[in-house]
Amino acid sequence: MSQFTVTVVGLGKIGMPLAAQYASRGLAVHGADVNPDVVAMVNAGKSPVIEEAGLEEAVAKARQAEMLDATTDTALAVSQSNVVVLVVPLMVDRNKQIDYRIVDSASADVARGLQPGTLVIFETTLPVGTTRKRIGPILEQGSGLKQGRDFMLAFSPERVYSGRIFADLRNYPKIVGGVDEASAARAVEFYRAALDEGTPIKLVANAETAEFVKLAETTYRDVNIALANEFARFAASNGIDALDAFDAANTQPYSHIHKPGVGVGGHCIPVYPYFLLDAAAEGELDLVRRSRALNDSMAAYSLDLLERELGSLQGKRVLVLGLSYRENVKEDAFSTAHLLIAELKRRSAHPLLHDPLWTAEELERHGDSAESVADIYAARPDAVVLQAYHQQYARLLDWPRLAEASCRVILDGRNAVRNQREAIEAAGLKYVGVGQ
Structure with a gap:
């Protein structure tokens, strides 16, 4: 049995495969989602996400092995975990302004259940500085704890492609950056346990660098498509x-x-x-x-x-x-x-x-x-x-x-x-x- 118990917040196209992946590696996983229909499907051993290779089988197997459950009570799940991974949407509105409401709400829910010693990782793509300057204070305010002292905080961008997520998790290097060295080291330790053996992990200088990595690689594509x-x-x-x-x-x-x-x-x-x-x-x-x-x-x-x-x-x-x-x-x-x-x-x-x-x-x-x-x-x-x-x-x-x-x-x-x-x-x- 792994030393890690994980809550995955957001059981969507990325979060659900991540939860199944962690469970397949012997980690006890709580999935948290605001949609009760999603939660019911997971607890019935069914994936709420379709057309993702291997996911139906992985969810069914994880439930059968009692390594995965789901709830709408994020704070409760977090209180029973020592790692929290958030994958919730951050979008722009019609005026191209960033809409933080879902990210802020999910972070506040996590804060209410946050325990000392817990590692919190955001995989949602974020603007540079968001992990430390926005998420950290929300977690601190809601929990009474201090980032870098009472809980650890890191950023690791999702880099997968719908339809082939499990393959991409194996093949693409996992980028990790923390708000401090202890957070980064703990995040690397977690991903070594949660991802398949041999998956490359690349530690970068800090959370801001990790945030920029994802923005740079996607914007690179946009600019090159524009050139074409x-x-x-x-x-x-x-x-x-x-x-x-x-x-x-x-x-x-x-x-x-x-x-x-x-x-x-x-x-x-x-x-x-x-x-x-x-x-x-x-x-x-x-x-x-x-x-x-x-x-x-x-x-x-x-x-x-x-x-x-x-x-x-x-x-x-x-x-x-x-x-x-x-x-x-x-x-x-x-x-x-x-x-x-x-x-x-x-x-x-x-x-x-x-x-x-x-x-x-x-x-x-x-x-x-x-x-x-x-x-x-x-x-x-x-x-x-x-x-x-x-x-x-x-x-x-x-x-x-x-x-x-x-x-x-x-x-x-x-x-x-x-x-x-x-x-x-x-x-x-x-x-x-x-x-x-």
């Missing part, structure tokens, strides 16, 4: 197929040009640059700011391409394929679909929305008042915008049938069916790709 998008726009205006050029350029070992596309979505890349920008002085991080704006502008740019083929979009039935922010994942956080639908409405088009991963009711609820479509062909769209190329679309899309259904243009927002361009155009459709 800017290249694509230049190439298209000069009669060059950007993807052909990128493929050739990337034969040079030092060249890693990303793929251009209709936009960037998800919980991470479109959000975390704002965590940096929030703390930046005037004129600082201008490249980051401009890159974020350029990536958000790609939806409008892509619809400009569509207008070149169709003329005005006023009254046109434009079908967006894919509500999800990326293929094969049922999640629409900051999905480019939302930008496309808003821009279609601004141009007085009639936006339609289809996604095989979502029910009609869910599409109505999440789809920004776009008309949800069950049958692509019965919808009779004037144009189709491929926003997320789920594997189901390889079977569902029939180019001649689309042409028969009055469709005129395929806008390949992800360059996902580029290799089918000849077949698309042979069916009488116009193919338009980003950067082509």
Whole structure:
């Protein structure tokens, strides 16, 4: 039996796999979540998170072994633990301002059950300085304890990808930084016990460095995607197929040009640059700011391409394929679909929305008042915008049938069916790709 008893706060797409991972290593795990339905599922041996490889089996096994339970009473769970790992959402609002309410509330709940000697780790991506300067004081105020003296505090960013979390936990180095040396050392000790044997652990100077690591690696991707998008726009205006050029350029070992596309979505890349920008002085991080704006502008740019083929979009039935922010994942956080639908409405088009991963009711609820479509062909769209190329679309899309259904243009927002361009155009459709 491990020396560690852990409370995982937040049993979502990241927290649930973490809880199952820790239990698989022989740690007693309490899961805490505000949603009683989530808690009930876990206590019944079922995962509230679907489409995560190995998770259903891991949760069932952990419950059977009595190594995992769940509760809505965070303070109680924390009082019975010597390690607390928090993975709760930190997002930005419509004005791109950071919304700390969930993080603050979860921290206050932890504080009410915090015992001397406990290690608290945040895995939620945070702005630099948040662990020490915001979380620490909340924990101190609610517990009467002092960080670095009575309890330990560290930051270790989650670095995993939905659908392959257990593999990523094994393969990606675990970044750890503490508010002091004792906190850092204890966090390293915990992760050596909680993660699979041989998992690399990289200790950095402090919690602030660890916070910056995650922001730097995600913002790096955003900036490089923006560069690819800017290249694509230049190439298209000069009669060059950007993807052909990128493929050739990337034969040079030092060249890693990303793929251009209709936009960037998800919980991470479109959000975390704002965590940096929030703390930046005037004129600082201008490249980051401009890159974020350029990536958000790609939806409008892509619809400009569509207008070149169709003329005005006023009254046109434009079908967006894919509500999800990326293929094969049922999640629409900051999905480019939302930008496309808003821009279609601004141009007085009639936006339609289809996604095989979502029910009609869910599409109505999440789809920004776009008309949800069950049958692509019965919808009779004037144009189709491929926003997320789920594997189901390889079977569902029939180019001649689309042409028969009055469709005129395929806008390949992800360059996902580029290799089918000849077949698309042979069916009488116009193919338009980003950067082509």
